[in-house]
Amino acid sequence: MNKAIVLLEDGTIFYGKAEGPAMTSVGEICFTTGMTGYQEVFTDPSYFNQIVVATNTHIGNYGIHRDESQSGSVKIAGFVCRNFNEQHSRVRESESLPDFFRREGILAVSEVDTRKLVRHIREKGAMNALISSEDKPLEELKAILAKAPSMKGMGLASEVSTQKMYTLGDENRAYRIAVLDLGVKRNILDSLLKYDAYVGVFPHNASLEEIAAWKPDGILISNGPGDPEPLHEQAELVKKLIDQEMPTFGICLGHQLISLSQGLETFKMFNGHRGINHPVKNLLTGRCEVTSQNHGFAVSRESAEKNGSVEITHIHLNDDTIAGLRLRNKPVFSVQYHPEASPGPNDSEYLFEQFFELIRENKAKKPGGKVEESAER
Known part of the structure; x- marks a missing residue:
């Protein structure tokens, strides 16, 4: 042996x-x-x-x-x-x-x-x-x-992000979705493609100008590894995107960066959540979801409750940590788990439809804003 x-x-x-x-x-x-x-x-x-x-x-x-x-x-x-x-x-x-x-x-x-x-x-x-x-x-x-460094303080998105922007799908589709790749999972991209979307995947160090030039209808801030706090440039980019009223959806690390961009705090968890059977309660609907999770950092609940522009939308039922939030006056929401699963249950797939509904509402506000119906496939 x-x-x-x-x-x-x-x-x-x-x-x-x-x-x-x-x-x-x-x-x-x-x-x-x-x-x-x-x-x-x-x-x-x-x-x-x-x-x-x-x-x-x-x-x-x-x-x-x-x-x-x-x-x-x-x-x-x-x-x-x-x-x-x-x-x-x-x-x-x-x-x-x-x-x-x-x-x-x-x-x-x-x-x-x-x-x-x-x-x-x-x-x-x-x-x-x-x-x-x-x-x-x-x-x-x-x-x-x-000699090994601690995970706390370690920004790792640059190690797993694409180095060059690339696209997926047909550019003639109804929606253009920009993804800030901090370590995006393949099934997140596949989930976006189900909704008649043309997807542009941007590297971790993309600029606001590069993303804006592509003229997206919405932004997805992806999952990824490491501590969110060292990602100052990415948090600042997310803040600029939000300030431009861009419909934004954050998943895991993306959720943490949206939180940091709004002045909330994050912390390293004692153990973290990793598995495909984590219970989450949607505070807006009262329904519970079985979720797929993988994170060792979380958003401070105390800092979120003190911020009047933030509404906590989901909580983890095992330890009452924040599992989701939205901004009150912006088309922005995020979750601290994986609605695309892979592996795991599909209880949270509705969040992708919620993202595209935000995009449709935002497009309808613009001049000549007639919007095609979502073509889920």
């Missing part, structure tokens, strides 16, 4: 079996509670620089399918699980998870007591960790881990 080590920042050690190349990897360790959707997790840019622990016992039993990746490559720093299935079964053409990790150059560690590991993380909070399948002395591994 190829031995591997999981070393936590506080000195706690777990041993397991190496799956993938001989290497050492460092990142913030976190856990996800999803029973399915491991491929989507591995390729979600919001997980960049994180070592992910699966609470589900069996990983890899249905293999990997190219259509389910949420970006062009694996984004996690490493993976830890209990049972790593060498064999998989699936009707559609797919490859095994071991082959996928070897091809992507990612280390996974299996045969770890993940129940004990997750309980430790829950009790001690998020922290850096190291996984290694290399034959290195423990003291050397500890020295490598000690």
